[in-house]
Amino acid sequence: MGMDGTIRPEAAEMAGLSAHEVRMRIRSGGYTGPTAGLARGMVQGNLAILPADWAAEFLRFCQRNPKPCPVLAVSDPGSPALPELGLDIDIRTDIPRYRVYRDGELVDEPTDVRSVWRDDLVTFVIGCSFSFETPLHEAGLGLRHWEQNLNVPMYRSNIETNPTERFGGPMVVSMRPFKPADAIRAIQVTSRFPSVHGAPVHIGLPEQIGIRDLSKPDFGDAVRVDADELPVFWACGVTPQVVIQRARPPLLIAHSPGHMLVCDVPNARLAAL
CATH class of the missing domain: 3.40.1640.10 (PSTPO5379-like)
Structure with missing residues (x-):
């Protein structure tokens, strides 16, 4: 929807x-x-x-x-x-x-x-x-941006990448909300896909990775996060775009x-x- x-x-x-x-x-x-x-x-x-x-x-x-x-x-x-x-x-x-x-x-x-x-x-x-979203869906885990027919929300974090001479900067993360038990299952499912970011890099407490307001993503669309849900964050492939842009x-x-x-x-x- x-x-x-x-x-x-x-x-x-x-x-x-x-x-x-x-x-x-x-x-x-x-x-x-x-x-x-x-x-x-x-x-x-x-x-x-x-x-x-x-x-x-x-x-x-x-x-x-x-x-x-x-x-x-x-x-x-x-x-x-x-x-x-x-x-x-x-x-x-x-x-x-x-x-x-x-x-x-x-x-x-x-x-x-x-x-x-x-x-x-x-x-x-x-x-x-996006490649591990079908396995998440097949595992019975709802994806809020699918339900709301929106783009996944993405945020600039304070997690630093390992730099080279010209490339470096913070990691961008994507977020999907889950109830705690489903978050554990999401970790298990996505850990099987290291070629497409693998397991999450952070769960809950978005302020600890520099995200002040989940309703204001840097990229994509804001999605609903219910009171009984945890925001789960994965490394995002928009990171290289941000890093390259900084290198000019x-x-x-x-x-x-x-x-x-x-x-x-x-x-x-x-x-x-």
Whole structure:
């Protein structure tokens, strides 16, 4: 349900489409919304595209910070394809909404980036917590942003990442509320998926990680947190976008938060157990 009591019919319909069909709908301009719940059971990925002379250091940053930055794939310079993640992927068109930064400043939020593409660009696809949401749902755990037809709330925390020369800064976290017993089960379920952030990084007491008001997320939408629920926080793949923005490279192409690459890889393939 949306906040106005309606259900977005296009999102409900696309939950049952294949990942390839979802990407084709996005590529044609037929869908520009968040991807939570679409092509259920399939991996979704965060996006960071950088010039080649920044890419090696960014990969090193990801290796030092596997919790918020689990790398699923890296492209060849200039190539829009990611064959290990899906059939006929064109990273220039297959994200519902992008963010384009120049020297750290957001300059555009287009629905395709062909006009700014360059032959030296390297694409990183980073694991996304949307990938473990289907296992949470299958375990009988309700997801509030699904229920309210909203984007997941994301917050800048005070948890510092392990820096490199140019990259560093605080971790971004995503939040899902659960009753205490369900929170324990959520830990068990998500611990099986280290490639898409794994277990939570914090439970309850949001002020201890620098979050003063759950009703004011830095990214995504606020969701209801009931009095008998705990906010549960996972490392979020928006972290690299924030870290790269702070480093001010001449060009960064990222996803708009919540608008992911939907891959042909089943979530079960990323499970550790």
